[in-house]
Amino acid sequence: MADVTLKNVRKSFGTFTALENLDIEIRSGEFVALLGPSGCGKSTTLRMLAGLEFPSAGEISIDGRVVNDVAPGKRDIAMVFQSYALYPHMTVGQNIAYPLRKRGVPKDERAAAVQKAAELLQLEPLLDRKPAQLSGGQQQRVALGRALVREPKVFLLDEPLSNLDAKLRSYMRAELIELHRRLGKTMVYVTHDQLEAMTMADRIAVMHGGRLQQFDTPDAVYNRPANRFVASFIGTPSMNQIEGTLAGDTFTRGAMTVPLDRARFAAEDGPCVMGVRPEAVTIGTGHVAATIRLVENTGHELIVSLALEDGTRLLSRVEAGRRLSIGQTVQITFEPDAIHLFAPEDDGARLNTDEDASVIPMRSH
Ligand SMILES: Nc1ncnc2c1ncn2[C@@H]1O[C@H](COP(=O)(O)OP(=O)(O)OP(=O)(O)O)[C@@H](O)[C@H]1O
Ligand SMILES: [Mg+2]
Known part of the structure; x- marks a missing residue:
């Protein structure tokens, strides 16, 4: 069943068209990466799913319900932003509990939810610290915890690992894969890092210039790229x-x-x-x-x-x-x-007829 659907979505800012003809169907429980170079429209897509931007045309549904006019708080989603914006004066525990407190959840229930999230993210020893006393990766996990306690249907993550150093990134990448496996929730993950998309996602939506280029498994975008753009964007070198x-x-x-x-x-x-x-x-x-x-x-x-x-x-x-x-x-x-x-054009389509002959095992990095 499709959980999150964008149907023929367009987004314009004044006379500038940021996104056009966007058709994406995300299945329930799927981990989908939105991948593409800077300015291709990844964050705009995610913000429309979150209800922070509204489509100029087309339809967005979550769990079978059209949400074009539904406010962010009523969409059953949680978004983790690139800058994770923790409240500096609150402890880790208070930060994680904040969405529940805002919603009026009783204290006991809040404490239990925080405890569960802290266990999952290995934050228990840090619950009484303030954000300034945490490393980048720990802050990142607190931001995730704050999204987790809401138990949303869909997680939206916008480049959540981009502020971390290489080693921490690869650690958190593995943590997020594991987290997704355990929770089984739908996740939409924005990144411009193809390695991140390749290693984490069930399917990758490759975007360029406000248009979807290909939406397929990591194996398919690597071995059967739809066009010259996808072929050059996926794979290093x-x-x-x-x-x-x-x-x-x-x-x-x-x-x-x-x-x-x-x-x-x-x-x-x-x-x-x-x-x-x-x-x-x-x-x-x-x-x-x-x-x-x-x-x-x-x-x-x-x-x-x-x-x-x-x-x-x-x-x-x-x-x-x-x-x-x-x-x-x-x-x-x-x-x-x-x-x-x-085809010779800049965005020339791939002309191979066979589906599998060009598959060569991908090497690890
Ligand atoms: N509020 C806005 N007003 C005008 N133009 C905007 C607005 N928000 C985004 N844009 C433009 O829309 C395009 C897509 O922006 P978006 O933030 O979605 O890109 P992105 O793929 O997330 O890029 P990055 O990887 O740099 O974060 C860009 O050209 C951007 O300048
Ligand atoms: Mg962005």
Whole structure:
């Protein structure tokens, strides 16, 4: 059952259209990430779900009820903002209890709810401290606790981990996944960090310029990106995209000719873009010559920057320990099953026909 639905939603601010044709159906209990670059409309979408902004057109429903005109307090949602805005003069316990106190919940019940949230978030030893005496991650957990005690149907989280350092982020990421698993509540999670979306979400809504680009599982957005934008936005480093020409059983660019199985693509001869992820560019054998320009050692792998004869730059990911030197000329291969073709426009659609052939296991980071 759909729990949260946006139907053909548009949002304009004056003459500026921030969101258009937005269609998203979120299932009950699902963890959905809204992912996209700065300004693409993620927070605006979330604020409309929360009732803090109203759609200019279209329909928003929560739990089968149209909520376009329903006030935030009556939507059975809890929102955690990027800046978690705790009350500095209140203790952790009072901060967590605040939404219940405002609602007139009796003291005993409040204490029990705070205790439960504190256990879940491992905040028990900190209940009497003030926010200023907490680390960023602890403050973050208090903000989550404050949302939790309301026991809403839907959690809305706007970049809740963005103020944390890398180590704490990855810790809190795991905590949130675990929390979602235990609570089974619907969560809508805004982030511009694709790793966060990939690791946490059941499905990812990839947005760009106020439009939904693709709404699918992490596996699908990675292995079957709908268009060039999704292909370049998902994955680190980005998918290589090479402009060239499709002719018969080959893709060509300058002196480079790559054989293709045309049955895998619904594309006509002519200009197109070949996409290959760095892990599918292998160095050592092959029919394309390239020069090594840069080798970055991340510890567990090497990111190799290559230049084709005409200067086109490519990235390859290879296992650590390979002996590669800058200036060296090597032969490279594009793994045939991992080749994507896209229409040549900036937002060109993916032209592969098969659903699964390009699936390659994603490596951990
Ligand atoms: N109240 C407003 N008035 C005018 N324009 C607005 C308003 N709120 C948002 N916008 C514009 O709408 C667009 C989407 O903004 P939004 O805050 O949703 O982006 P975002 O995807 O959350 O970006 P970020 O990752 O930077 O937080 C932006 O171009 C922004 O400038
Ligand atoms: Mg935002």
